[in-house]
Amino acid sequence: MKKNGFLRLIKTVLIIVLWFAWDTSFSQEVNQEKQKSVFWEKVQFGGGLGLGFGTGYTDVSVAPTAIYNFNEYFALGTGLQYSYFRQKGFFKSNNYGGSVIGLFNPIPEAQLSVELEQLRVNLTYENIDLTENFWNTALFLGAGYRMENVTIGARYNVLFDKDKNVYGEAFMPFVRVFF
Structure with missing residues (x-):
């Protein structure tokens, strides 16, 4: 038992x-x-899509972005970018790379941003049979007016060099949308 x-x-x-x-x-x-x-x-997705056509001109770009909102004031994220430009008979360019972005919202209506972007540029001049391949680094400081998930503003590339840059100007407007 x-x-x-x-x-x-x-x-x-x-x-x-x-x-x-x-x-x-x-x-x-x-x-x-x-x-x-x-x-x-706390994660939001957004980014940009671009499509432009004209007589002998093509511009296509895709730039997805994701951010993590630490709180109502700070967010940090990363993005990818690809773009194709072609001016028939003159040049074509494939650009690809990534970025890291930091966002600060001191008040709900205002957004300050810092974005470090690194792009690989493959540029071919068709009329003179010349190819250039280089890395383009940009450091953008920006400010914008924020309405919920949309921010409209401007950013300035503090590393802009007019002789060797993928962008035509250091100052650029932007529209950011996150869902």
């Missing part, structure tokens, strides 16, 4: 340990799901 009582005790302890382990692992799974959902609630 003592052997049956001992086996019953082991079965009971084993059931209690398994139940406790299952319950603990299930509660951790629920907490991990809550942590994941809190993280993704």
Whole structure:
């Protein structure tokens, strides 16, 4: 009889340990799901799409961006960029790269930004059979008026060099949209 009582005790302890382990692992799974959902609630996606055509001119660009909102004042994100430009008989260019962006909202209507962008530029001049390949680095400081998920403003490239730059000007307007 003592052997049956001992086996019953082991079965009971084993059931209690398994139940406790299952319950603990299930509660951790629920907490991990809550942590994941809190993280993704603070992530916003946006970016830009561009498409332009004209007589002998083509301009296509895609620039997705994602930001993480640490709080109502600060956000940090990253983006990718690809663009294709062609002026028939003159040049064509493929540009691709990435960026890191920091956003500061001192008040809900104002947004200040810092963006570091690195682009690989592959430029071919068709009329003189010349190819240039170089990296273009830009550091943009910007300010804009913010209305919920949309910001309209301007940014200035403090590293702008008119002789070797993918952009025509250091000062550029922008529209940012995040969802």
